[in-house]
Amino acid sequence: MSSQAYAGEALGHFLAASRWADIPPALRHEAVRSLLNHLGCALGVARDPAVTTALEVMAGFSGAPVATVIGQGRKLDAMSAAFVNCIAGNLLDYDDTHLRTVIHPAAPVAPPLLALAEQRGHSGTEVLHAFLLGMEVECRIGNAVSPGHYDRGWHITSTCGVFGAAAGCAKLLGLTATQAWHALGIAASQSAGLVENLPSAAKNVGMGNAARHGLLAALLAEAGYEATPAAIEGPLGWARAMGDMPQVAEITSGLGERWEIARTTYKPYSAGIVFHAVIDACLQLRAELDVPPEAIAAVTVAGDALLLARGDRAVRTERDARVSIHHNAALGLLRGRAGVADFGMPAVLDPALVALRARVTAALDASLPRGAARVTVRLADGRERVATVLQARGSEARPMSDAELAAKFRDNAALGGFADRADAALDALWALETAPEIGGLMALLT
Amino acid sequence: MSSQAYAGEALGHFLAASRWADIPPALRHEAVRSLLNHLGCALGVARDPAVTTALEVMAGFSGAPVATVIGQGRKLDAMSAAFVNCIAGNLLDYDDTHLRTVIHPAAPVAPPLLALAEQRGHSGTEVLHAFLLGMEVECRIGNAVSPGHYDRGWHITSTCGVFGAAAGCAKLLGLTATQAWHALGIAASQSAGLVENLPSAAKNVGMGNAARHGLLAALLAEAGYEATPAAIEGPLGWARAMGDMPQVAEITSGLGERWEIARTTYKPYSAGIVFHAVIDACLQLRAELDVPPEAIAAVTVAGDALLLARGDRAVRTERDARVSIHHNAALGLLRGRAGVADFGMPAVLDPALVALRARVTAALDASLPRGAARVTVRLADGRERVATVLQARGSEARPMSDAELAAKFRDNAALGGFADRADAALDALWALETAPEIGGLMALLT
Secondary structure (H helix, E strand, C coil), X not given: XXXXXXXXXXXXXXXXXXXXXXXXXXXXXXXXXXXXXXXXHHHHCCCCHHHHHHHHHHHCCCCCXXXXXXXXXXXXXXXXXXXXXXXXXXXXXXXXXXXXXXXXXHHHHHHHHHHHHXXXXXXXXXXXXXXXXXHHHHXXXXXHHCCHHHHHCECHHXXXXXXXXXXXXXXXXXXXXXXXXXXXXXXXXXXXXXXXXXXXXXXXXXXXXXXXXXXXXXXXXXXXXXXXXXXXCCCCXXXXXXXXXXXXXXXXXXXXXXXXXXXXXXXXXXXXHHHHHHHHHHHHHHXXXXXXXXXXXXXXXXXXXXXXXXXXXCCCCHHXXXXXXXXXXXXXXXXXXXXHHHHCHHHHHCHHHHHHHCCEEEEECCCCCCCCEEEEEEECCCCEEEEEECCCCCCCCCXXXXXXXXXHHHHHHHHHCCHHHHHHHHHHHHCHXXXXXXXXXXXXXX | XXXXXXXXXXXXXXXXXCCHHHCCHHHHHHHHHHHHHHHHHHHHCCXXXXXXXXXXXXXXXXXXXXXXXXXXXXXXXXXXXXXXHHHHHHCCCCCCEECCCCEXXXXXXXXXXXXHHHHHCCCHHHHHHHHHHHHHHHHHHHHHHCCHHHHCCECHHHHHHHHHHHHHHHHHCCCCHXXXXXXXXXXXXXXXXXXXHCCCCHHHHHHHHHHHHHHHXXXXXXXXXXXXXXXXXXXXXHHHHHCCCCCCHHHHCCCCCCCHHHHEECCCCCCCHHHHHHHHHHHHHHHHHCCCHHHXXXXXXXXXXXXXXXXXXXXXXXXXXXXXXXXXXXHHHHCCCCCHHHHCHHHHHCHHHHHHHCCEEEEECCCCCCCCEEEEEEECCCCEEEEEECCCCCCCCCCCCHHHHHHHHHHHHHHHCCHHHHHHHHHHHHCHHHCCCCHHHHHHCC
């Protein structure tokens, strides 16, 4: 890639030149797993007002209905469908995570590709290929500005998602290397989204825009719109405007050889990712102890400074619950699970959970690595039991199996009211690489 | 305004509480002048491929055609029409300028308001009122982050334009103070656009998005979407992410008493604003000397460091011409004008202009204030004549008259091929404050 002088130029060449057959089989399978995980998340929240409100507003500004809105029984134009589906896929942050950047890669990239493919009749392989490349570009651009970018206030999944969506759409549309370069440069002028707004519905707007703007960038580049060569790394360009010490070489280092997207993880629990080891440890103790909750006198959760900073808090809302050490420990011990419903208001107010949360104490143990947790349970009879989890289930070291991802998909589908269609959708997804077009899959997700 | 703790809250209250009758008459008239200037600029470039390409791409993603696309003989939905019309209004930077921030205030704000009003039947006064308030919010937010924001790479008309559009749309839709506050917070998560991309069509995308996203923000807030209270000034919010030393108090200081938008200026010439004094001085010398161009032996243009940094350059493209000391001086002396056509490729290549440009020398005179110029012409017979312009025509000190703005509008209309409708459109614009709806005006601009 060293012959290209600009980051966008190298990425454009990478996109145009990439062939599906050259991508390692494990990674091609990962594209299916990632899409499956994304679509399950979107199905699970189909009835959430944040999603249905976005749908209602966009419906007034949509062209011909050609693209399925997941779980809504209706279609919009490709740009509006991408907007709503991206919001749904990421609404609860229950989707995939690229840990180095904390980007959720799939949500901004998959929706415009599915919408375009449904409209234009692209094959399953074409969609998966574009999806994988889009996410790769997204994470690499994220690497270049992390961690200063997020710390400065940029919601990185939105701000980098638009590049991923543009890259994927450029590939699916068959843009030339130069057009793809322009598409990425146009995406740079559409990159937006703030961390300050994450606790509000404004987060969703940043996300939805990332998806539809990537598509818009690619379509404008196809129609002849151009961007400045160094839109990403120039002195008044994206990386400097949005990052304090950008490492632009990260974008192209080992491009096509080392795959960032191979490091994506999936969440088995609908909690903030730093709480997953806490839940794992509690599940383990629950199985070992097998006692009623009233037998538990005290629970101590030890972790590093990040865990305590994020999670040592009172629980008043669904959002609090998802990032509470106390709630997550209580869920693991009491319910033996931590699905979407376990963070709803009924769970927040559940007297048994409230009582157990009150017996949980958070404690700093700086010797524990990031992402680890040690949980100590003291029983009323004086017995004490300890469980330490260094690598949570779903982490890079302990990835979710295909069967676990399928189970998560079924749970999400049931949550959205689509239990009866879950298995057929799973079958279609596992067979997507051989599907000549994606209409059958989308019909199952309607 | 001191009872509101947040910047967005104060602005939301200001928007909801403002009454047209309370606004000084001179400022109300300024809203008409600003709209007239904006619409003329949009008419002038109606046939530019940058505008027609944007129209073609958006036409595939537009709902019912209810809003006029200026000079195109067709309509789109309000969001798409706002996108295209904003691009047209600002395409050549020939529109209005708020000098303190270098924001072009009208282009992102007017298009969504005209589109909404055309669709929903709002009156001329309602449009003008929302337009004025939107631009005021836009410039005040720009003040808070200037000049560091632009220097960091942010195209301030795009990044602040989305707030102006959101504010204007919030007013026109009759949102409550709280809803308007949310609309501004949602706008913060949509703020984007890079200086690096200004020499390319990607600039247009940032502009068009500012206009349609302001509308989207207001519609989402109307439908119940919320933002974080401190989306603008919070620790991980807009001002800190996008500005190095934001002065948030500038947003609300004297709100409703001191009007930033009263300081908007309009351009009599289609050149970068720092070249206007050069043109003025040359026009003056041209009238005094009344000699053929071959009688001019040498021209020296003196100005401050900014003028020289921006304008002492070779002229190869239309863009070069618009920011060239040599071209602008030659135009003033040779053609006695500096309209849009005087910066096209035929002018760049015109042998008479090429020859005269070669006789122009730029010279630093640090004693001259910003925006001033001194031009010395030496004739072949040895005579020398000097003209110094401290305040260019169109500056705050020498504003363009209504008649001059009308003449500029007619020139622009003729450029776009609409000379026959210019006077009727001008009549409708000057009478807009009494128009019960704006359909008649929009029909003249189709």
